[in-house]
Amino acid sequence: MRRSLYAIAAFAMLFAGAYAQRPAPTADLGKKAPDFQLRDAVTGKQYSLSQVLRAKGTKAVVVMFIATDCPVSNSYNDRMVSLAKQYGPKGVRFLAINANATEPLQKVAAHAKEHGFPFPVLKDEDSAVADAYAAQATPHVYVLDSAGVLRYRGRIDDNMNPNAVKTHDLADALNAVLAGQPVARADTKAFGCSIKRRVAQR
Template sequence: MRRRNRFWWVVPFVIGVLLWGIWSVMFSSTPLKEGSIAPDFALTDSNGKQHRLSDYRGKYVVLMFYPKSFTPGCTAQNCAIRDAYDALSQYAVVLGISVDTPETQARFAAQHHLRHTLLADEKGEVARAYGVLTNAGFASRTTFVIGPDGKILKVFEKAGTSNHGEELLNYFKSLASNPASDEPVIAIGKKVPDFRLPNVLATNEKEREVRLYDIKGKKAIVIIFIATRCPISNDYNERMVELAQTYTPKGVQFLGINSNHIEPTEEVIDHAKKHGFPFPVLKDEGNRVADLYQAKVTPEVFLLDSNFVLRYHGRIDDSQNPARVTRRDLQEALDALLAGKEPPVTETRAFGCTIKRVPK
């Protein structure tokens, strides 16, 4: 009987090591690190619409790279996001990205009834920018959570498939209960975070959206969180109009933001037109900007200087009844700022109706 060579295992072992090495080279990636600025991009979705990451500044974004549509793991992963979408969309915008074509993404979304946006990174350029393009030509299964300020908060390397929706929900729940120390701080003397919101009073394409950091050449910016149904906010409608008419010619930009989920866009449009608001009125769907700015009531004012630094925060004045006003806090802060001085009072307690946020 022929004896078996005791070194029989060497050849299979060497072959295994070589295959593992080839696999590692072909399919490994080095994703961008947490804390990095997320690179902007423009990609087309399954419906032919172009999306820029900067379109979502001011919101949390889940950027989910996966290898290929219709493969088993990618199908399980996207279906997990579909099943968790109602809860997940309360926290973030969800964008799935692969190197597939828009047409393939459209078929994939239709076949599996996907509800999140699928983007086509056909040349792998965005995957390369995020450090997840493999030598095999497709993205590794990596998910980035991007904060409202455009920084990468969390990287899920080797993200889950059938459990990925649960992974993301657990992350956002922990984020809500334990806010990170590097989250944007709203404080006097600090630069406020950027945002981009639709302008419901837009009359042309240029006015369709307002991005805060795109406002140039203004001496000050007044952001007021407003409402259509709040009696206190409505008692200030005329005063807001008068302030805007007085200070806009002096180089001040006024912005109204409606974050109440119970007040639909059409209602916001009708209300703004009825009261003759001479400034953009922005709809904050999902109260993302209200959360970002920690706004609590309507009306609530944030006065910024030309560098987007918060200089005054609080009430418009000290009485809902205009006949009983004794302190015109916003007006006094504006006069001081325009004169190159510090506002006499930088913070007051805003009073009004609570912002009606989307239920968690």
């Protein structure tokens, strides 16, 4: 009996250790968002959040966790393109991130080209950035002001069907940030497919 209890305890410690290696969420509203550096799946260029924030004319940054195979994420492809084209000239920079371990770099690149994304699609190979931002679904979006402070997190809008949308949460957040105003609804519940993180190996 005692031997069985020791075995259970050892397994629990092993399981806890695997998750202890994951970075703790640090993307808190009203605080500076964690920096990251990831590679663009299409061009191979390295992008860092701090670099984008320092770029001339940047007034806000949208970080979007997306997927290639998720029907919910794909239902937002046209809307993401439209938002990027609408707000890009206003100084808003868009960065898409794919953190799914099940979607390799080549597939992410092909998907980005197919849909004509006008923004970088970065590959988060070990889901470390998704962990730091506590991203759970695709799509899951975050709005940072020009100082890198997190002002909004959650969904793009309230319905995957573009004809049934009632609240334009991301657009409303961007309008508030660009106007120097607080975001009225800064935290909404993202919905979509879960991010497929790689299982830690021992």
